[in-house]
Amino acid sequence: MTIVAQIRTIAADARQAAIAMAKLPTTAKNDLLMAMAMALINDTPQLIDENRKDLEAGEKKGLSSAMLDRLMLDETRIKAMADGLREVANLPDPVGEVTRMWKRPNNLMVGKMRIPLGVIGIIYEARPNVTADAAALCLKAGNSVILRGGSEAIHSNLAIARILGREMERAGIPQAALSVIPFPEREGVLEMLKQEEFIDLIIPRGGESLIRFVVEHSKIPVIKHYKGVCHIFVDSSADFDMAERIVVNAKVQRPGVCNSLETLLIHKDVAETFIPRIAQTLTDLKVELRGDDCVREFAPQATPATEEDWQAEYLELILAVRVVDDLDDAINHINAYGSLHTEAIVTGDYHNSQRFIREVNSSTVLVNASTRFADGNQLGLGAEIGISTTKLHSFGPMGLEDLTTTKFIVYGDGQIRQ
Template identity: 60%
Template sequence: MREEILLMGRRARESARQMANVNSDVKRQVLERMAVALERESRAIASANEKDIQAALEKGLSKPKVDRLRLTPKVVDEMMTGLREVALLPDPVGEITRMWTRPNGLRVGRMRIPLGVIGIIYESRPNVTVDAAALCIKAGNAVFLRGGSEAFHSNHCLAKILQTALRETELPETVVQLVETTDRDAVLDMLKLEEHIDVMIPRGGEDLIRFVTEHAHMPVLKHYKGVCHLYVDASANLEMAEEIALNGKVQRPSACNALETLLVHQEIAPAFLPRMAESFRKAGVELRGCPRTREILPDAIPATEDDWYAEYLDLILAVRVVDSMDEAIRHIAAYGSDHTEAIITENFARGHRFLQEVQSSLVLVNASTRFNDGQQLGLGAEIGISTSRLHAYGPMGIEELTTTKFIALGNGQVRS
């Protein structure tokens, strides 16, 4: 297997060199063809996905994990929409981001170029196969994929469809390569290909991300987990707060941007918590509260210290009553994961202060944490959400899959 992985790495490097010089029209055409191909092969996708779902159920995987595997017609439509949206986005490659002139007349600037070969190791979600390919191609990169064993059939089917579209536009199918084995040694072999893979992006649980970070010989863009907070301020519109909290927790609890901890100002807690709790109970959400929360909601399960660090990815929510916004911000700094935080407030100054002082990858005022998503933020699809600040922070779209090189334009200057 090691030799096969090495060969794939060499092919990826050669494909990346070609992709760096492919013009924007060709990249747009291949992404549009990929969208058409997904629609054309929807039955094959559904059949492959059903094999993975059945295997997951037989293995007793949890409901959130099975949910992340499903390629429903809606998810397939979203993949096609993502491809088309990325196709229409401006091509970043070759963009001059800045120019300045030195005293000797030398004009210096920075130009966007592809990163090269992007390695992605991911669990569960087979839609990552398509999202990653779309963004990498648009940014002029080659992509080297290794999905989880639980999504093997779905990933294989999707990769073959994408490769067909590449061939139809006379691009090398090795622009998108999927490691077609469930052998974990293949992951270790990938992580040693620093000569052929420029950056590694792990997507999955905390254990996977720590494993990749520990063993990778190349830079890793990562986020370990999403402990996302919503702070309901004393000046909050309670109806808005209830709706946003419910959306953040219930709309898709298995997502990394789902709400995990609710912080409520003491002044409005007696009015807000009972109505909120009723809505959550109807939605099947288990509440775990601090002592002050349980004085208002005695049915809440006592929260432990571990609950404030928890990424449940399930219908469970930790709730804490705080004395002030200062205490809310301190709580987020102590227990957060730099992913997503939101405030509900009618006070402009407090909202602005929250934006300034909370340093997570996305900070929102009066909106759900579920918006920390590349497509929702207007990036098209995303390749992941980085909570490490080098070289990207937050959802990674096309620009985050490029870097800049220096260029200089002279008219005979020499250095003295």
């Protein structure tokens, strides 16, 4: 069979298997995930052997040591993978939940019930643990899943899928519900993106270029996560200690992630008092500051910010800082330069907190808390399958529920339409 034909077969079989997946009782899904976790632990030596093939090939190809590290599996990482599966087993099953039910004047009872999406495709880069994580979430939500990892991790990914698949077979669950595309060629991705007849949703996990490539070529709906240019607005009524604590946490705790702070907006009435203090603290923490003229008046260590700085997702210890006239000015800046990811206000003013919550339509909007909470785990969704920065089909951090949709259910006793 050609690659094209094989991928079509994988997708068609996944669609068929999705019918059985949708009907699986919660206990069967949980038992499966627990058994998969155990199997990963038991097969640790084989997994490390397969992973070594990827590492050796990666070294030959001259991958950076950072890339090789991301690729590497050892006992600790395999145990973490297994723990991840157990964690998903412990999450509530979204399938079958009736989110609402109401009565019509003709006594029909109408409700909305969560059902699986069907078949989900995940396209990701080097970390092999995504294979287990993403598979667990998709299966728990009653879906089939087709995984296409980076070519560098192909042996590791196939080995993980083999181990998980064996447990599915043992449990009498169709193995076609979990596939890894076995071709490292890009042709495989392209063909996968054409299976709109069989695949309901594509979730790319990786850098902006991967996501743009997928969006460009997909005939299937794609969850998009382009970038996180996150803002904090320090209002004139902010508690300075709180503001400093939140700004430092958002910028410094883990600068390389999408929910870290990139632009700090400061109300002009507190520019003179707050800027010297926060600038000093950040400079001590090795944060490079880029400010507008007003910021630089009170923080001479800041270099001049340019138009590009307001758009930048630095992902490192650099911070753009701007003084704004008021809340409106702050919101206008966020509307103009934000990426719809995450924004926070630090304020003591009731009205401004409510206006910020209402009027900033980014996917996560916080009052008096760090932007770093924009994360499925932190918000209480359990494990996270990704973050969407576009409004369809989900917006913001996505958990198990976002791998489902709802159908209408209607209980009648013979009603007909007049």
